Amino acid sequence: MAHRPLTGVLLVGGASVRFGSPKSLAILDGETLAARAWRLLGEACDEQLAVGKAADGLELPFPLVDDGTDVRAPLAGLVAGLRAATHDIAVVLPVDVPWMTPAGLRGLARACRDAAVPPSGPLPGAYRRSALPTLEGALSSGRLRLRHAIADLDVAIVELDAALLANVNTPDDLSRLR
Amino acid sequence: MIFRVSDSAYDRFMGRYSAQLAPAFADFAGVARGERALDVGAGTGALASELAGRLGEANVAAAEPSPQFVTALRSRLPAADVQEAPAERLPWGDEHFDLVLAQLVVSFVADAPAAAAEMRRVARRGGVVAVCMWEEDGLELGTLLRAARDAVVPEAPGPRKLGYRSERELRGLLQGADLRDVQTSRLAVESEYAGSGDFWEIATGMSGPDTAWLADLDEAQREAVRQEVHRRLGSPSGAFTLGARAVAVRATRA
Numbered sequence: 001m002a003h004r005p006l007t008g009v010l011l012v013g014g015a016s017v018r019f020g021s022p023k024s025l026a027i028l029d030g031e032t033l034a035a036r037a038w039r040l041l042g043e044a045c046d047e048q049l050a051v052g053k054a055a056d057g058l059e060l061p062f063p064l065v066d067d068g069t070d071v072r073a074p075l076a077g078l079v080a081g082l083r084a085a086t087h088d089i090a091v092v093l094p095v096d097v098p099w100m101t102p103a104g105l106r107g108l109a110r111a112c113r114d115a116a117v118p119p120s121g122p123l124p125g126a127y128r129r130s131a132l133p134t135l136e137g138a139l140s141s142g143r144l145r146l147r148h149a150i151a152d153l154d155v156a157i158v159e160l161d162a163a164l165l166a167n168v169n170t171p172d173d174l175s176r177l178r
Numbered sequence: 179m180i181f182r183v184s185d186s187a188y189d190r191f192m193g194r195y196s197a198q199l200a201p202a203f204a205d206f207a208g209v210a211r212g213e214r215a216l217d218v219g220a221g222t223g224a225l226a227s228e229l230a231g232r233l234g235e236a237n238v239a240a241a242e243p244s245p246q247f248v249t250a251l252r253s254r255l256p257a258a259d260v261q262e263a264p265a266e267r268l269p270w271g272d273e274h275f276d277l278v279l280a281q282l283v284v285s286f287v288a289d290a291p292a293a294a295a296e297m298r299r300v301a302r303r304g305g306v307v308a309v310c311m312w313e314e315d316g317l318e319l320g321t322l323l324r325a326a327r328d329a330v331v332p333e334a335p336g337p338r339k340l341g342y343r344s345e346r347e348l349r350g351l352l353q354g355a356d357l358r359d360v361q362t363s364r365l366a367v368e369s370e371y372a373g374s375g376d377f378w379e380i381a382t383g384m385s386g387p388d389t390a391w392l393a394d395l396d397e398a399q400r401e402a403v404r405q406e407v408h409r410r411l412g413s414p415s416g417a418f419t420l421g422a423r424a425v426a427v428r429a430t431r432a
Contacts, residue, residue: 056412070416073368119206120423121366144419145368147198165364167423 006109007090008041009081010034011074011123012060013052013067022058023168024095033168037095038062044102045091049084051077073144074123075135082132093124096168100124104164114153118160122146188247189222191384195317195422196221196282198367199310200228203281206363206426207308209233213276216241218265218297219283223251229279230255239275241268265293273302280309282424284351285340294355301431307357308428310365314343316423319369320388323381326406327391331399338387348427357429365426368419374408377420 012024012034024034031039034050038061041048052058054066067080078092089112091105108116108126114134117125123146127135131153138149203225209215209232217226220240229238235257242248243264251260263269265280265287278297284290297307315321324337342348345362352360371377381389382400392400411418 053412070414072412072414072416072418073370074419119202120364121202123366142370142417144370144417145198147202147367162362162364 004089004109005046005087006044006106007081007085007087008045008048008105009078009085009090009092010037010041010048010050011052011077011081011092011094012050012058012064013056013072013077022056024052024058024060026168028098028168032061033095033098034058034060034062036098037093037100040100040102040105041091041093044105047086049081051081051084069139071139071144075139075144075146075149078123078127078146079132079135079139082127082129082135085129088130089126089128091124091126094167097124097165098168099166100164104160107160108158111156111158113156115150116156116158117150118165119157120162120165122150124165187384190380191386191389192282193222193224194369195367196224197227198369199281199365199422199424200225202365202367203279203308203310203424203426204228204232206310206365207277207279207306207428209277213237214274215239215277215279216268216270216275216297216300218268218278218280218293219243219287220251220260221247221282223254225279225281226251226255226258226260229277230258239270241265264288266296268296268300270300272299273305274300276302276305278305278307282311284309284348285311285342290342290351291354294351294357298355298357298431303431305431306428307352307355307431308426309342309348309351310424310426311343311348313345313364313423313425316343316425317388318420318422319377319381322407322410322420323388323392323403326403326410330402330406331395334399335391335394337389337391340387343425345425345427348425352427352429356432358432360427360429363426365424366421367424368421370417370419372417374411374414374418377411378404378407 051065067076112126114131115127214237217240220226220242226240239259241263248262278301287293
């Protein structure tokens, strides 16, 4: 099968403030979660973007695409990322899923119809740019929950090893992962 | 544990999450047309309603110990078999159901192993027993409130610690009830809030394990926590979502 170019979208916004300090800047194995996720997307994708809120003023080692909305929700980052993507399919990775692998992301991209997500939920996931009107409609009407936003899309469910999907919600989670 | 809050306060606080969790949990449990299912600790009916939508109300039963929730359930699902009963004493005969599910329940029952044994008893051979709970630190609203408390009123009494909020404990619970082929998944959902004021009003309107400690604070302490919550939310000027992650475990009765 011919190589299909892939955009990687890193979501750095939102929950980091609840971590007590910016979650994106938390250290795991000598690098920040943001740098780790950015490196992963670089290994898996032909183009990579990071989306968040410029006003949060995080010192990140890569440029940030501002999501352009007052809304703080993963849906806002997903929409901004798909708008900025130049390839047809984007894999979207929250910053706090440190054990995801390039193979896992490519598996999601290969299965992508309008979207492809694991059984656990809509992120991380692969999304086709043609899904944008549906997602933009949900965002503009204030229906911010991703599960609802993708309910009208043709979504493939992809089984991934649960270990790849472990995420970091608290400093204690991070300590356990170290 | 019997929740002594109004069904509307519960729905505003937790129902906004549990209603979204229900379809994901039903998918994980493998609910299929033609089956008969029991919802144990049905609360205000988030899961029972999902099951009724898939199986038909007449094929759904619900056990719930809180009288006011039973009333709400009977009103919401008039054709379902709703019984006022604790999870440890289910009022149905042996091997009565194809599926026996408990969503966000086992941490709150007085005797979780006894509840699991009852769930097994009323499941047919080859039937499925499944439970799920918010994972420890998986409920972002709880993490947020706890972090705000630790930052500004660390001396105040904290949230109550609950058991059965890990994969290890939930797997052990079902294995301890002699159930087989145990499988696990994580299920992630979000809830919307119009702003941090909306969040605060809802959080302080419900006395549950994550919020009861707020009632013990004096006015100045509560205001300090409120301001810290707002700050940790990123001082939002618009709507936002908070995430919640459940650990779900299913097993088969041999």
